[in-house]
Amino acid sequence: xxxxxxxxxxxxxxxxLIVVFLAVFAVCAFMKGSxxxxxxxxxxxxxxxxxxxxxxxxxxxxxYTAGIDLSVVAVANLSAVxxxxxxxxxxTPETSPEMVLVILFLAFIGALLFGTLCxxxxxxxxxxxxxxxxxxxxxxxALFTGCAIVLTNGSTLGGLPKEVANGMGANVLGLPxxxxxxxxxxxxxxxxxxxxxLGYKLRMLGTSVKASTFxxxxxxxxxxxxxxxxxxxxxxxxxxxxxxxxSAKADYGAxxxxxxxxxxxxxxxxxxxxxxxxxxxxxxxFIVQMIxxxxxMYEGISNFYRQIIWGVLLILVLIYNYVVSEREKKxxxx
Amino acid sequence: MKRRFxxxxxxxxxLVLALLCIAIQLKSGQFFSGNNxxxxxxxxxxxxxxxxxxxxVIITKGVDVSFPAIASMAMFIVCSKxxxxxxxxxxxxxxxxxxxxxxxxxxxxxxxxFKFPALIVTLGTSSICFGIMQGVFKSREYPLCAPLYELGQxxxxxxxxxVSGLTSDMPVGIILMLLLIFVGWFILNKTMLGRGxxxxxxxxxxxxRAGFHVFRTLMFIYAFSGCMAGLIGVLRxxxxxxxxxxxxxxxxxxxxxxCVLGGVxxxxxxxxxxxxLLGMALLTVVDNSLILLEINTxxxxxxxxxxxxxxxxxxxxQSKRDAQKLTVQVDEGRS
Numbered sequence: 001x002x003x004x005x006x007x008x009x010x011x012x013x014x015x016x017l018i019v020v021f022l023a024v025f026a027v028c029a030f031m032k033g034s035x036x037x038x039x040x041x042x043x044x045x046x047x048x049x050x051x052x053x054x055x056x057x058x059x060x061x062x063x064y065t066a067g068i069d070l071s072v073v074a075v076a077n078l079s080a081v082x083x084x085x086x087x088x089x090x091x092t093p094e095t096s097p098e099m100v101l102v103i104l105f106l107a108f109i110g111a112l113l114f115g116t117l118c119x120x121x122x123x124x125x126x127x128x129x130x131x132x133x134x135x136x137x138x139x140x141x142a143l144f145t146g147c148a149i150v151l152t153n154g155s156t157l158g159g160l161p162k163e164v165a166n167g168m169g170a171n172v173l174g175l176p177x178x179x180x181x182x183x184x185x186x187x188x189x190x191x192x193x194x195x196x197x198l199g200y201k202l203r204m205l206g207t208s209v210k211a212s213t214f215x216x217x218x219x220x221x222x223x224x225x226x227x228x229x230x231x232x233x234x235x236x237x238x239x240x241x242x243x244x245x246x247s248a249k250a251d252y253g254a255x256x257x258x259x260x261x262x263x264x265x266x267x268x269x270x271x272x273x274x275x276x277x278x279x280x281x282x283x284x285x286f287i288v289q290m291i292x293x294x295x296x297m298y299e300g301i302s303n304f305y306r307q308i309i310w311g312v313l314l315i316l317v318l319i320y321n322y323v324v325s326e327r328e329k330k331x332x333x334x
Numbered sequence: 335m336k337r338r339f340x341x342x343x344x345x346x347x348x349l350v351l352a353l354l355c356i357a358i359q360l361k362s363g364q365f366f367s368g369n370n371x372x373x374x375x376x377x378x379x380x381x382x383x384x385x386x387x388x389x390x391v392i393i394t395k396g397v398d399v400s401f402p403a404i405a406s407m408a409m410f411i412v413c414s415k416x417x418x419x420x421x422x423x424x425x426x427x428x429x430x431x432x433x434x435x436x437x438x439x440x441x442x443x444x445x446x447x448f449k450f451p452a453l454i455v456t457l458g459t460s461s462i463c464f465g466i467m468q469g470v471f472k473s474r475e476y477p478l479c480a481p482l483y484e485l486g487q488x489x490x491x492x493x494x495x496x497v498s499g500l501t502s503d504m505p506v507g508i509i510l511m512l513l514l515i516f517v518g519w520f521i522l523n524k525t526m527l528g529r530g531x532x533x534x535x536x537x538x539x540x541x542x543r544a545g546f547h548v549f550r551t552l553m554f555i556y557a558f559s560g561c562m563a564g565l566i567g568v569l570r571x572x573x574x575x576x577x578x579x580x581x582x583x584x585x586x587x588x589x590x591x592x593c594v595l596g597g598v599x600x601x602x603x604x605x606x607x608x609x610x611l612l613g614m615a616l617l618t619v620v621d622n623s624l625i626l627l628e629i630n631t632x633x634x635x636x637x638x639x640x641x642x643x644x645x646x647x648x649x650x651x652q653s654k655r656d657a658q659k660l661t662v663q664v665d666e667g668r669s
Contacts, residue, residue, distance in 0.1 A: 130650040143639030304469030311462035
């Protein structure tokens with residue numbers, strides 16, 4: 001018991017989130033009983049959240065350095081569109097199954113590199129040129145979405161090889177593949193943000209750019225790294241979306257931007273930078289997805305009510321965090 | 335004074351705009367035709383009006399992305415619910431402004447009271463407004479009610495192109511646009527409130543010590559932006575002669591980009607009405623002239639994105655150089 005209490009005291013934000021998570025879980029389970037607690041429900045949850053979960057982690061990284069990346073969804077879509085454009089051209093019915101897998105692998109690696117490159121453009125504009133993150137990513141968002149529209153002519157790109165949808169739709173040991181992908185990158189992100197020197201430097205950068213400069217860090221390189229991580233994770237999300245929809249389009253997931261900022265803030269990342277942890281963000285992803293699936297079970301509630309709920313929740317969470325941090329400040333000054 | 339003018343962002347944006355117009359004229363021969371100009375003004379009017387409100391916000395270091403949602407929500411509620419109650423178009427506008435004002439006050443209160451990043455707060459209220467419009471009021475394409483339809487059909491004048499035979503009408507709403515631009519210019523340049531807006535953008539603490547009421551000023555800015563968004567929403571529906579609830583989505587991006595292109599700095603404290611309008615004019619010309627240049631319209635977003643990046647990069651590099659100049663001077667003084 002003492003050990004649990006110590007953990008709780010060590011990270012209050014995380015423990016609060018766990019309590020919220022359990023409370024939401026209990027309410028959902030109580031209200032919808034067997035429907036909510038079924039294996040198939042959890043499997044469909046496991047397929048739904050990885051895409052925006054990955055985007056939320058990407059967003060959390062940029063918020064952590066007092067920035068923001070509005071282009072995450074655009075990067076995800078553009079990467080997916082590129083893959084969807086290339087695959088049908090390269091793979092013909094005559095291609096042997098082994099060859100198909102090799103091409104798929106190469107295409108996916110290419111997409112991830114491309115996403116990282118998009119992130120590098122953001123990082124360059126923000127770190128080297130010195131454009132405010134909101135504007136730089138607003139511009140690249142338009143640019144990337146524009147490129148995707150040009151490539152697709154505004155329509156949906158289908159005709160992907162069966163392996164893509166089959167692969168993403170499969171279950172390994174009962175776990176959906178997207179969930180496994182998410183788990184791998186989430187763990188990596190937790191490590192980078194909380195255990196690595198890079199994470200430490202990013203926190204410094206988020207707290208104060210000047211302090212970071214005077215500590216001898218190369219800020220341009222840090223911004224580049226930060227937005228490259230964000231671009232990379234966005235591209236991963238794009239590939240997951242490609243598999244789930246079995247197609248690519250320039251404007252899939254347009255509403256995700258708002259949702260992923262909500263998740264990052266809910267997870268305790270301070271939009272003014274320098275504060276927050278990845279574990280909190282990951283729990284926040286589960287909370288949001290759970291509420292979302294639960295709302296889905298009521299046929300009377302239209303999808304649009306969710307927008308109201310997310311908006312209200314975002315502002316309430318901001319205010320709550322503010323009140324808590326004010327109280328802590330008061331305590332500290334006493 | 336003259337030197338300063340030639341170095342200003344407004345001058346450069348104006349120059350680029352003029353060159354672009356001439357280039358398009360040379361390529362297509364249709365740019366300076368009467369109906370094209372009227373069409374451009376029509377396309378320019380709505381975002382230009384949004385620019386005024388957004389500019390105020392950006393000068394104080396904030397950013398408001400909720401105005402398309404406020405405008406759409408106010409427009410839909412008013413146009414779908416008030417039809418039976420009244421036939422006075424003025425009341426429609428007033429009701430929409432009232433709705434906008436309420437949302438604007440909420441924005442302003444949360445941002446000014448808690449000092450949250452304006453982007454995130456307005457993103458939240460934007461989501462709430464779209465949710466209310468689509469969920470609670472079940473928005474859809476809706477025919478415009480008679481009094482507003484009549485208003486929309488009245489025109490100042492119309493121009494016919496002798497070559498293509500296309501006719502374009504100048505809507506009455508243009509008067510409202512000119513009025514709003516004047517009000518914006520007047521507030522910023524001729525009132526204490528305007529001084530306060532610039533002062534808060536420059537340095538909030540210094541502004542407070544100088545006696546400006548920061549909380550009230552911020553409240554005013556967001557309330558003004560919201561109120562005007564309501565007005566513009568209804569005006570938009572009269573221009574389109576129908577209620578398109580999702581038509582304004584994404585306009586926040588163009589408007590912010592236009593302001594910044596025109597020299598309104600996101601770091602706060604700088605910007606002029608003329609600059610913001612020139613920025614908007616540039617984006618409007620690019621947006622609408624791709625067809626004249628025989629470029630496929632799918633390229634539109636690519637161009638807009640590229641312009642935003644180049645424009646903001648230029649101003650970022652400029653302000654970086656200014657900062658460097660300042661330090662050099664200090665160093666020289668010391669040695």
